[in-house]
Amino acid sequence: MTDTATKGSAPQKYVPRFKRDANAVPSFRLYTQRDIAEAIPGEASHTFNRAFAPVDDTPADEETCTAVSVDTAAASHDAPARPLADEFCRIMVHDRAHLAPPKELWTRHNIAQLDANVGRPVPLFQESSARRHTFEFVGWYRVMRWGLCKGGSTAVQAFVARRKVSQVDKSREYWVGVLGQDWARVELERVEDASLGNPMERRAS
Template sequence: MTSNEGSPTAQISKPTAWKPRWRTDPTARPSVSLYAHKEIGARLKAETTHTFTLPSSSEEDPSPTKFVCIFNHLKANPQAPGELWTRHHLDLLDLNLASERPEDPLPMFSETFKGGGASYEFAGWYEIESWELVKGGSAKLKKFIQEREESKSVKSAQTWAHALASDWATVKLRKAPEDVAKRLGDPMRRVETASTSVS
């Protein structure tokens, strides 16, 4: 009987997908704080269904117009975080430009992996510098949808048709001034500290 111990096939094993240690070791912790999508919405009293989010409507403000945070979804925007695409709240973008809300930037939360749970990290404070309308059905929109990683996921024909027919906007973002960002800190921790410091 011959042994295959020294053969190339015997020595090569199938590579496994890399995972950060804190995903597989319960004693490890990530180097940044991660938050669940719904947790962010609950803390900031905001909707969580769109990239540029509004406060949850209330009796005092049934139709809010001022964005409260930005969700940077994984694989949805090739040029993130400097440029994000959206097809929601286009009529409110002008009202939320940096020129209209000086020293009032938006916290961005970036998705770090797919799979639900606590997957968003606070990525800093950003201002909306400008935006450009991209008409539904245009060559630019088709190119964007075809090339982004998110478009490789399985979706219904109706979903694709609606996305291609809708008007979109490309939104240019810039980091808030360092002194402003430092003063504001992590909005999740800031809210938590404020709520627990009351005796």
């Protein structure tokens, strides 16, 4: 009787220990946004972040952008402006913000720089669903292709409605901005090159 009941019972879903125990350490290394920004300087507030341009090689009319603090408690917009290069220095995938990460990402920032980065290996960090505001390095990825979705289009409305982060209450101004802006749907491919390594470990050594 006991054996029959055991065989017929539904298997339990495996839950990693670090999700069951708040004090457990995951088997992979997690980094804060500050850790990553210090190791790989550049923008800190977008999905596709541009690297800082070398100061000596920057023309006087080069586009600049205010460097945003990566303090997760409060982002400061008072930091001095830094010139930006067209190259992406890292890709940051925030939890619940995308539908099929990391192979498909959506962005409304730095769209003009996507063409310049097609085929370039870029380190990608994905936010932990168990420990918010911490990221795992998941590998190097390159942009394969991308398409523009105009603000207010059916594609943009469908994407915004389906992503989990949209289930949080937001102001009317937020929704007008998110739905009204153009978005890029970006397809990425993992770069299988062990020589690239973990950029965070290179910095540590």
